[in-house]
Amino acid sequence: MCNKNEYILGRVFGKTFTLRTGWSLPNPEDMFTEPPWQLNDLQNLKTTLNRTKQKLNLFDLDQWHAHTTKMNPAGLVINHIRKHVRPDFLTQAWCKFYEIAYSSPLFPRDAAVNSEENSLFTVHLCEAPGAFVSALNHYMAINHEGLRLKWLAMTLNPYHEANGHPDIVSDDRLILNTLDNWEFGPDYTGDIFQPGYADHLHRTVLRRFSGEGVGLVTADGSIDCSDNPGEQENIVMRLHNYETMVALNVLRKGGSLVQKMFTTFECGSVCRMYLLCTVFQSVIVRKPATSKPGNSEVYVVCTGYLGRETALPFIRKFFAANASISPGVSDTMAMFPLSQIPSEFRTELRRCSEYYSRLQIETIENNIKALSCKEDSYREIETRQWSVCINFVARYGLRPIRYNQELMSSSYKPPKVRVYNCKRRGWSYVEKIRMHHLAPEQEADMLYREVVDSDEWKIMYRVRDVCWGYRTHITVRLSDVEYHLGKPVTVIKGSKFCNESLIHFRRRVLSKFPSVPSTTSAESRSLYYHSKLDLRPENTAVCDLTDICAEHGTNNTAVQQYHCLESMMDALCCKIAAASVDSLLLIGYPLYTQMSVACFFAVTSMFDRFGLIKPHSQYGHAIVFTGYKRHDGWLNALATVKNLLPPEANNGLSLISWVPIKVLLKQKVYADLVTVNNLCIVNEIKPVLSSFLGYIS
DSSP, X not given: OHHHHHIIIIIISOOEEEEOOOOOOOOGGGTXXXXXXXXXXXXXXXXXXXXXXXXXXXXXXXXXXXXXXXHOTTTTHHHHHHHHTOOTTOOHHHHXXXXXHHHSOOOOTTTTEEXXXXXXXXXXXXXXXXXXXXXXXXXXXXXXXXXXXEEEEEOOOTTSTTOOTTTSOSOOHHHXXXXXXXXXXXXXXXXXXXXXXXXXXXXXXXXXXXXXXXEEEEEOOOOOOTTOGGGHHHHHHHHHHHHHHHHHHHEEXXXXXXXXXXXXOSHHHHHHHHHHHHHEEEEEEEOOTTSXXXXXXXXEEEEEEOOHHHHXXXXXXXXXXXOSSSXXXXXXXXXXXXXXXXXXXXXXXXXXXXXXXXXXXXXXHHHHHHGGGHHHHHHHHHHHHHHHHHHHHHHTTOOOOOGXXXXXXXXXXXXXXXXXXXXXXXOBHHHHHHHTTOOHHHHHHHHIIIIISOHHHHGGGGSOSEEEEEGGGOOOOGGGOOOEEESOOSSOOOOTTSOHHHHHHHHHHHHHSOOOOOSSOHHHHHHHHHHHHTOOGGGEEEEEOHHHHHHHOSSOHHHHHHHHHHHHHHIIIIIHHHHXXXXXXXXXXXXXXHHHHHHHHHHHTTEEEEEEEEEETXXXXXXXEEEEOOOHHHHHHHHHHHHHSOGGGTTTOEEEESSOHHHHHTSTTHHHHHHHHHHHHHHHHHHHHHHHHHHHO
């Protein structure tokens, strides 16, 4: 029994390392004046760790993931919490932060809490999908019920179509239900590297939180390093440096910072950790029990901030050296010269690095060893897993909270849309890297089989020829209109109106292979759809945007949308009015962005009936509107939209959204829109790949 308790307390819940604070502040004038330096003992640790990780290179990644999940001592915790505690947004990150919040003095009342409002003001950087703030809310509901939580979160905007795979988190349930609490910066992308981001956030915090800083900042940002795991620390370095400086800029005196990090082998990490140890009264590195023991993830928990005035010289120097969105001086020069980092601190940080590297190496080696006797190993670990699970719930006092205390108590749920997933191939790391270096013909063949020949996508073709709807089905109102300008969308990387995998495939294909011009004329397209729908030409205005979209390509989305809307306005205001017709046939209008989907709903609001026509591989796609009812309000709104699209007329910004995304997603026709867009993408990809493969064969 004693051995079991020792294992639970020491090996699972006791993975912490306290760093000494109170060091002399470095000289901000020396920032970024010398090239990066290295410490041999830390580089030797990196080599040893990477040598161990390289033993996994030939393992099937999916099988290894399944194996390590079963070997995780905390592997039963999340399912137990889901069943018995029922948080509103449970993920592994939720468990990690709940543990940190309970185990750390993150917000002492005399320092971090606003006494006048009896509130804790918090900021959450790189927060998507929202697990940290959900866990904090749950923790406070149980342990600080009389204290109000007022929070603001930042992340890459999942609704800005310039953001996409692999940078954004697709799960936006919490974001959608709490959108007023999310801030996406001056260019609306949410990119922490955008110029002016830190000052913009500081002004926003002062405006929202009684003119003062916040008591707690969390930063859980990371970057996909699976293609180069040996350089994980360097890959995320710039992001973590920005997170640190943004956090120091908005924290109030006495506040706390919880920041994810990985190894601390490199110059940038050593400098950042030293700075934290000079501006906080306590710095503890912690690996939560629910953080997978075989990875490098740890959290630095900093409490007792000395105040913004102490850190401001470093903040200003940092952002002055990084005045553009491109990698700046901080990526090519050391934050501080080695002479500014005391040898005693370097020794202490080396011990910290040794501790966590040893834990990770031991876990990897044990997991490899367990592969030869998996069933015995799983049976042996199961008893420990139950002990950890029971101890976790008891130790942290977890229990359900009331529905009215949850962040996602809203009854709104987005419509269900069929999810098409690509089959996982069971590649090893070596095989995965090889797939990134395929010859063009090999890549084209792989993409063709992945998309065009896939049974998963062929299912989509079994939809109705026309999906009819009525104006009364649309709940978009003029009162919903809100204009949001941001960084122009040049390439669509993500969309809420089609499958995530397909939009990624589309971008790969169109960026790597020659485009194929349309083989049909505007006249033939018009004849095809008139015949298919039995439309009377004398009663139908035609607006064909196919050639406009082809002319402006896929790399000028804002320009393309401007010219499309210009033609649509001409059709609505001139063609229909002049010819006294009451139907509109709209051909080739792409509906991948929230801007264009909002325009579609605005046009729909001017007709009695509309039909989404099943895309045709030769004639493209079209929408028909019948029963025109002129509506000056919507026409004026569309005119405003057109004027807000050209970046050159709007200080480099372009209209990104003008009807709230939540309103667009709750429309009855949403699922049909997604299906039509998915078919459009497959039809767009197929001729490009077919032409290329035919050319080289």
